[in-house]
Amino acid sequence: MAPFCYDYPHPAVTTDIALFTILEDKLAILLIRRRSPPFQHCWALPGGFVEPDEGLENCALRELAEETGITGVYLEQLYTFGQPDRDPRERIISVAYYALAPADILAPVAGSDAAEVCWFALDALPDLAFDHPDILCLAQQRLRTKLDYSTIAFSLVNETFTLGELQKVYEIIRGEPLDKRNFRKYILSLNLLAESGASQHGCNHRPAKLYRLAQPGTLHYLR
Amino acid sequence: MAPFCYDYPHPAVTTDIALFTILEDKLAILLIRRRSPPFQHCWALPGGFVEPDEGLENCALRELAEETGITGVYLEQLYTFGQPDRDPRERIISVAYYALAPADILAPVAGSDAAEVCWFALDALPDLAFDHPDILCLAQQRLRTKLDYSTIAFSLVNETFTLGELQKVYEIIRGEPLDKRNFRKYILSLNLLAESGASQHGCNHRPAKLYRLAQPGTLHYLR
DNA sequence: CATAATAGTGTATTTTTTACACTTAATTTT
DNA sequence: AAAATTAAGTGTAAAAAATACACTATTATG
Numbered sequence: 001m002a003p004f005c006y007d008y009p010h011p012a013v014t015t016d017i018a019l020f021t022i023l024e025d026k027l028a029i030l031l032i033r034r035r036s037p038p039f040q041h042c043w044a045l046p047g048g049f050v051e052p053d054e055g056l057e058n059c060a061l062r063e064l065a066e067e068t069g070i071t072g073v074y075l076e077q078l079y080t081f082g083q084p085d086r087d088p089r090e091r092i093i094s095v096a097y098y099a100l101a102p103a104d105i106l107a108p109v110a111g112s113d114a115a116e117v118c119w120f121a122l123d124a125l126p127d128l129a130f131d132h133p134d135i136l137c138l139a140q141q142r143l144r145t146k147l148d149y150s151t152i153a154f155s156l157v158n159e160t161f162t163l164g165e166l167q168k169v170y171e172i173i174r175g176e177p178l179d180k181r182n183f184r185k186y187i188l189s190l191n192l193l194a195e196s197g198a199s200q201h202g203c204n205h206r207p208a209k210l211y212r213l214a215q216p217g218t219l220h221y222l223r
Numbered sequence: 224m225a226p227f228c229y230d231y232p233h234p235a236v237t238t239d240i241a242l243f244t245i246l247e248d249k250l251a252i253l254l255i256r257r258r259s260p261p262f263q264h265c266w267a268l269p270g271g272f273v274e275p276d277e278g279l280e281n282c283a284l285r286e287l288a289e290e291t292g293i294t295g296v297y298l299e300q301l302y303t304f305g306q307p308d309r310d311p312r313e314r315i316i317s318v319a320y321y322a323l324a325p326a327d328i329l330a331p332v333a334g335s336d337a338a339e340v341c342w343f344a345l346d347a348l349p350d351l352a353f354d355h356p357d358i359l360c361l362a363q364q365r366l367r368t369k370l371d372y373s374t375i376a377f378s379l380v381n382e383t384f385t386l387g388e389l390q391k392v393y394e395i396i397r398g399e400p401l402d403k404r405n406f407r408k409y410i411l412s413l414n415l416l417a418e419s420g421a422s423q424h425g426c427n428h429r430p431a432k433l434y435r436l437a438q439p440g441t442l443h444y445l446r
Numbered sequence: 447c448a449t450a451a452t453a454g455t456g457t458a459t460t461t462t463t464t465a466c467a468c469t470t471a472a473t474t475t476t
Numbered sequence: 477a478a479a480a481t482t483a484a485g486t487g488t489a490a491a492a493a494a495t496a497c498a499c500t501a502t503t504a505t506g
Contacts, residue, residue, distance in 0.1 A: 005225040009275045010233035013305075013316055052232045052314055056305035080303045080318045082236075082279035091275055093236055095303045095316075164452070181455070182495065205451040206502035387483070404486070405464065428482035429471035 011082075011091040015060040016047035016132065018139040019073060019099040021106060022156055026121040027172055028103075029136060031128070032067050033116040038088050039129035043120075045136070047094065060097040068117045069109035073101040074155035074219075078139055086131050094130075098139040100155035147173050151192060151220040154213055160196045162208035163187060192220060234305075234314040238283040239270030239355065241362040242296060242322040244329060245379055249344040250395055251326075252359060254351070255290050256339040261311050262352035266343075268359070270317065283320040291340045292332035296324040297378035297442075301362055309354050317353075321362040323378035370396050374415060374443040377436055383419045385431035386410065415443060 019030040031043040048063040050056060057075060065071050075097055082093040109117065120126065122140065146152050147170065156169045167183045187193065193211045200207035242253040254266040271286040273279060280298060288294050298320055305316040332340065343349065345363065369375050370393065379392045390406045410416065416434045423430035 002228040002230050004230070004232045005228040006233070006235075007225050007227070008235075008272065009227045010229070011236050011273065011275075012229075012231075013234050013236060049231065050234065050305070050316070052234075053307050055307060056303060056316070077302060079300060080279060082273070082318065084276050084278060093273075093279070093316075093318075095305065162453085179496070180453090181497085184454080185456095186494090200453095200503095202504090203452080204504040206453045206504095208453055385484085402465070403484085404466085407485080408487095409463095423484095424472095426483080427473040429473090429484045431484055 009091070011093045012087075013050045014047050014092055014094045015050060015056055015063060016045040016094050016096045016135055017060050017064050017075075017099055018045055018078070018096065018136055019064065019068075019070065019101065020139070020143060020156070021101055021103040021119065022169060022172055023103050023119050023121065025168065025172060026123065027140070028119045028121050029125070030068060030070070030106075031118055031120055031126070033118075034129060042129040043118075043126045044129035045096075045132050046117075050095075056095050057097070060095075060099075064099070070101070070106055072105065073099040074152070075099045078135070078142060081131055081135060083131070094135075096135045096139070098142060100143075100152060102156055102158050104158055144173055149222050151190075151213075151218075151222070154192075159216065160198070160210040160212045162200060162210060164208055166211075190220075190222065232314070234316045235310075236273045237270050237315055237317045238273060238279055238286060238320060239268040239317050239358055240283050240287050240298070240320045240322055241268055241301070241359055242287065242291075242293065242324065243362070243366060243379070244324055244326040244342065245392060245395055246326050246342055246344065248391065248395060249346065250363070251342045251344050252348070253291060253293070253329075254341055254343055254349070256341075257352060265352040266341075266349045267352035268319075268355050269340075273318075279318050280320070283318075283322075287322065293324070293329055295328065296322040297375070298322045301358070301365060304354055304358060306354070317358075319358045319362070321365060323366075323375060325379055325381045327381055367396055372445050374413075374436075374441075374445070377415075382439065383421070383433040383435045385423060385433060387431055389434075413443075413445065 021028055021030070030046065032046050034040055034042050034044050046064050046067040047060070048067070050059045054062065057077070060075060061071070064073070076099075078096040078098045080093060080095045084091055086092065086094070125136075128136070143152070153166065153169045153173070157165050163184050166187065167178055167180065170183065171178055192214055194214045196210040196212045198210045200210065244251055244253070253269065255269050257263055257265050257267050269287050269290040270283070271290070273282045277285065280300070283298060284294070287296070299322075301319040301321045303316060303318045307314055309315065309317070348359075351359070366375070376389065376392045376396070380388050386407050389410065390401055390403065393406065394401055415437055417437045419433040419435045421433045423433065
């Protein structure tokens with residue numbers, strides 16, 4: 001009943017995923033309610049144990065899919081948390097990832113290990129299990145700083161988007177309003193966008209041009 | 224003879240350390256020659272298995288001290304490498320760190336697990352064990368980018384240093400010469416330095432003022 | 447047809463970054 | 477002792493980047 005034996009003690013290794021989206025003009029994070037102890041019924045980041053033959057990133061994507069039904073997100077390794085006492089059961093080292101996706105695609109569904117799956121605005125978080133508050137905090141920091149020297153923000157809008165939507169993303173992550181003209185000048189000067197040709201419709205105001213990334217799916221580093 | 228048993232397979236976890244210094248006006252890295260298989264007699268980054276009751280950072284510092292005799296370096300987590308086949312023995316996940324120290328303090332001594340310990344200039348590296356070339360490459364990238372928005376460079380000079388020495392560090396990491404006046408203007412505008420009062424001596428030219436960090440040991444983020 | 451809502455556009459000012467050359471103080475050589 | 481060598485130390489002007497700022501355009505709604 002315990003057939004996996006080693007000459008030296010081995011820690012367990014998990015991945016945890018902080019998936020961000022923007023919901024109702026606020027940064028939000030995907031949490032699951034835990035089915036089993038420890039921290040039973042507590043909210044936690046999705047995640048789970050690394051399988052013997054999968055890479056770490058695959059593990060993160062698999063756990064996210066299994067627990068929440070969500071696929072196709074932008075994913076990046078964040079930090080590895082390994083304090084000896086971070087899990088009451090045994091030594092568990094967690095490789096934390098953060099992920100980004102536009103809200104529209106995402107309809108989370110509770111999976112096998114999770115009784116409930118739910119978006120929470122970052123300013124209205126419940127108590128979290130383990131050291132997940134630390135992970136979340138670091139993820140938010142990373143998101144903020146990386147905004148300035150990369151194109152991660154594009155992972156939070158749809159495939160085609162208006163400059164107004166994109167500006168909103170920047171404003172929400174930075175927590176401050178931006179000047180419209182300067183923002184547009186900056187974004188267009190990157191030469192990463194192509195006009196999709198189409199425009200918005202069904203909005204009760206002048207329709208905005210829709211843009212798309214010239215090279216979709218590619219993360220760019222600026223400067 | 225294999226008393227550590229678990230219900231599910233557990234990977235082994237190690238830390239590996241890429242310790243940089245500047246030696247003869249070049250970036251150099253500390254390597255050890257492996258005593259035992261796999262990759263016996265190969266050069267590798269110092270590192271080793273995480274003990275059950277130590278944090279990851281402690282593990283990195285302990286392994287560095289055990290294998291090379293070096294202590295008191297600046298240390299920062301880099302990335303976690305976990306491809307299933309990165310070690311031929313068993314599944315081993317490595318939490319990689321990078322470290323910085325001025326060359327003067329460092330007199331590496333071979334430890335128990337390492338037959339030899341030696342500095343190598345980055346432009347004259349031997350073949351490396353495992354995926355250590357990947358780790359090293361990522362570490363160097365991180366070093367370069369972090370130079371621009373933090374005070375890591377100060378970890379590569381002595382406690383007191385001249386502006387010329389500091390400029391050399393920036394030039395070596397960036398791989399290009401910098402303008403002396405602009406560099407000094409920039410560094411002094413950070414308001415992080417204090418004049419030590421003393422000057423260089425024993426050099427065959429005008430002696431430079433020696434500076435120190437106003438808050439030694441603190442890493443600052445710029446902008 | 448008036449109102450509401452967001453899209454879309456350009457210029458002047460300030461700040462930051464860059465380019466650039468000579469004098470000073472110590473040691474070494476002649 | 478004078479000359480040569482070596483790196484230290486210093487300021488200004490030009491270019492580039494970032495910032496501040498206000499009105500017109502286009503759609504839907506009442």
